[in-house]
Amino acid sequence: MALPTTYTRVALANRPRDFINSDTFSTEIQRLEDLKPSDTHVVVRVDYISLDPAMRGWINEKGSYVSAVKIGETMRAFGFGTVVKVKDGKTGGLRVGDTVKGQMGWAEYRLLRESELEKLSIQRGLDVLDYLGPLSYPGYTAYFGLFDVGKIKAGETLVVSGAAGAVGSIACQIGKLKGCRVIAIAGSQDKCEWLENELGVDKALNYKDGDFYKKCKEIFAASGSGADAGGWDVYFDNVGGDMLDFMLTRMRKGARVALCGTISQYNSSKPKGLASYTNLIVMRARIEGFLVYGINHSLSRALTTHQIPYRMDYASKFAEAEREMAQWILEGKLKRKYHVVEGLAKAPEAINLLFTGGNTGKLIVKVSKGASSRL
Numbered sequence: 001m002a003l004p005t006t007y008t009r010v011a012l013a014n015r016p017r018d019f020i021n022s023d024t025f026s027t028e029i030q031r032l033e034d035l036k037p038s039d040t041h042v043v044v045r046v047d048y049i050s051l052d053p054a055m056r057g058w059i060n061e062k063g064s065y066v067s068a069v070k071i072g073e074t075m076r077a078f079g080f081g082t083v084v085k086v087k088d089g090k091t092g093g094l095r096v097g098d099t100v101k102g103q104m105g106w107a108e109y110r111l112l113r114e115s116e117l118e119k120l121s122i123q124r125g126l127d128v129l130d131y132l133g134p135l136s137y138p139g140y141t142a143y144f145g146l147f148d149v150g151k152i153k154a155g156e157t158l159v160v161s162g163a164a165g166a167v168g169s170i171a172c173q174i175g176k177l178k179g180c181r182v183i184a185i186a187g188s189q190d191k192c193e194w195l196e197n198e199l200g201v202d203k204a205l206n207y208k209d210g211d212f213y214k215k216c217k218e219i220f221a222a223s224g225s226g227a228d229a230g231g232w233d234v235y236f237d238n239v240g241g242d243m244l245d246f247m248l249t250r251m252r253k254g255a256r257v258a259l260c261g262t263i264s265q266y267n268s269s270k271p272k273g274l275a276s277y278t279n280l281i282v283m284r285a286r287i288e289g290f291l292v293y294g295i296n297h298s299l300s301r302a303l304t305t306h307q308i309p310y311r312m313d314y315a316s317k318f319a320e321a322e323r324e325m326a327q328w329i330l331e332g333k334l335k336r337k338y339h340v341v342e343g344l345a346k347a348p349e350a351i352n353l354l355f356t357g358g359n360t361g362k363l364i365v366k367v368s369k370g371a372s373s374r375l
């Protein structure tokens, strides 16, 4: 495999106070010959990386559920790559040409510990990008958030915020597959049309519309009867803040909030509190956070390098979720959409699409021109 003499990496330069800006990251050119494979490490060409809202927390001083990325360190990112160099004479383990997944980072090439990489074999009929979407964290998050935390049942009303994003779009579809009435909330008319016409939700509402709350109240008022009147049973929340506060005023008895994310608060140093939480008592309702993270299917490997302070939920069950969702994709029951940005240089700007609503579906950066996907 012909290799260049230099490569680019993007490092954390300054911690932003609110939105990521042009001072947050710095770009450096490095010599590829300085990446030397060994008995434990291989050189990987980074093909695709995932951009995630959680990255905003990773670059805060205190970090979040993983340790903070240090100033000067290559920005952390999950993704795929191709092994391009192994130590001369090495036998066994990864070989040149293998596709691997793991923590690639914002760089065109990396020297990575072999034990923290997982060889990827793409199932027939699926695409490499599916392993950053439904068959990776976005998929697992929707799956376990709905089944284990939300405990959705057929016939219930499920509300999903951030519905046109990576996690939300999968949550909406799983809700429909399981017989729920699904109300999706997203930030544009186009997204709402996609959710209704392509993904088949029962109703999609644009929260940026002036009459959003009025429309919501009408929809909930028209649903159910008796003790079931006026609301939702499960709220899969990606957004937090005012939206969550409003939703807490429209619960049915025994409602469950699967608290997945609070993206409306990630760029704020003082996240908003809730005013309507006393309704949880009246409605005998439950609000529960959950965390889906892990480097490979092996939790222990993740613990070594990334100093994850908590035991991660569901890591031992990822394979189960992956099998079921792969089947749904193959049967045409689960649609996926990828928003692919070309070139590592675009990553520092592209990450803000997650906070401005510029992405529909899973946001991915294609790092290597040599990488290919059918989608």
Ligand SMILES: NC(=O)c1ccc[n+]([C@@H]2O[C@H](COP(=O)([O-])OP(=O)(O)OC[C@H]3O[C@@H](n4cnc5c(N)ncnc54)[C@H](OP(=O)(O)O)[C@@H]3O)[C@@H](O)[C@H]2O)c1
Pocket: 052, 053, 054, 137, 138, 141, 162, 163, 164, 165, 166, 167, 168, 185, 186, 187, 188, 191, 238, 239, 259, 260, 261, 262, 263, 264, 265, 290, 291, 292, 293, 353, 354, 355, 356, 357, 358, 359, 360, 361, 362, 363
């Ligand atoms: N608990 C876990 O383990 C876990 C795992 C993965 C992700 N998450 C969380 O899940 C959520 C979705 O993640 P994702 O990767 O699927 O991202 P995503 O939904 O693909 O992208 C983020 C979307 O959030 C919406 N948004 C941004 N700012 C907003 C605001 N102020 N109010 C309302 N909506 C806003 C935007 O869409 P609009 O156009 O609709 O505004 C944007 O496209 C995030 O909160 C993330 O942190 C949690």
